[in-house]
Structures are given as structure tokens and as C-alpha cells.
Amino acid sequence: MYELQEKFEPRIVGFLCRWCAYTGADLAGTSRIKYPPNINPIRVNCTGRVDPTLVLKALSSGADGVLIGGCHPGDCHYTNGNMKTLRRFKLLQNMLTQFGIEKERVRLEWVSASEGERYARVVESMTEEIRNLGPLNWKRMVEVTA
Numbered sequence: 001m002y003e004l005q006e007k008f009e010p011r012i013v014g015f016l017c018r019w020c021a022y023t024g025a026d027l028a029g030t031s032r033i034k035y036p037p038n039i040n041p042i043r044v045n046c047t048g049r050v051d052p053t054l055v056l057k058a059l060s061s062g063a064d065g066v067l068i069g070g071c072h073p074g075d076c077h078y079t080n081g082n083m084k085t086l087r088r089f090k091l092l093q094n095m096l097t098q099f100g101i102e103k104e105r106v107r108l109e110w111v112s113a114s115e116g117e118r119y120a121r122v123v124e125s126m127t128e129e130i131r132n133l134g135p136l137n138w139k140r141m142v143e144v145t146a
């Protein structure tokens, strides 16, 4: 007798800036570039609007990983929203580590509107990395650290 083992498929939430990464995702789609369907994109006006609590909320609500996709440095439509996010991101990674959560579960990537191929490769590599980490069981993590 053998058991059918279900293959783990990561659930990734993507907070994507409408001016760059979200448009890059659109381009990947319209160009029919293949990439894993594991990401649920959420359009935001700028990565500077992605409060760390939104990332924690996504993880505690069942996401196995979060991608923050923004404009390349110097290209932010709101001057320096992406640079503010970069600083917050480092703090967020420290916080995750203290919770016992692998910091690789959250990524910050710069993807321009013309980089559909790059967007696809980012999603592909993130999906693979989280697949290797396994599911994030937020409740278990919090109970163990409490």
C-alpha cells in the first residue's frame, strides 16, 4: 500500500507597485511568459505604502511568503518611497528572524514596467525557495515562541 503525498504549493502574496512591478507582471502575462501561478498580486500605488503590518497580516492569514515589488532606485514616482521601504524591509527581516520565521519568506525586488521576464524569474525563484522551506505554520510559530 502506498500513500499519495500531496505536493506543497506555496501561497505568495505580492504587493506590487502599480507603476513598475505590477505593470511588469502585466507585461509577463501579455507576453505569455510562463511563471508559477503561486502569487496573488495586490496593486499598491508605491512600495512606500506597504506597511510592515500588512506583510505580517498576510503571513498570519495563511501566506507562505510575501513579495514586495517596486520601482528601481531613482525611479520611484513618489521620490523615495522605495528607499523608505528598503529601510523598513531590513527591520522587518530582523523581526521575522526573532519570531523564528525564515527571512527568505519575504522579498523586496525592483522590477520595472518593461521587465516582464525579470518579474517571471523573480516569482519562479521565490516559489522554488519557499517550496524548499515548506509551509509557514504561523500559529505553530507563534505558539512556540510565546
Ligand code: FES
Pocket (backbone or CB within 6 Å): 017, 018, 019, 020, 045, 046, 047, 048, 070, 071, 075, 076, 077, 078, 081, 082
Ligand atoms: S512608485 Fe514604484 S516604488 Fe514608489
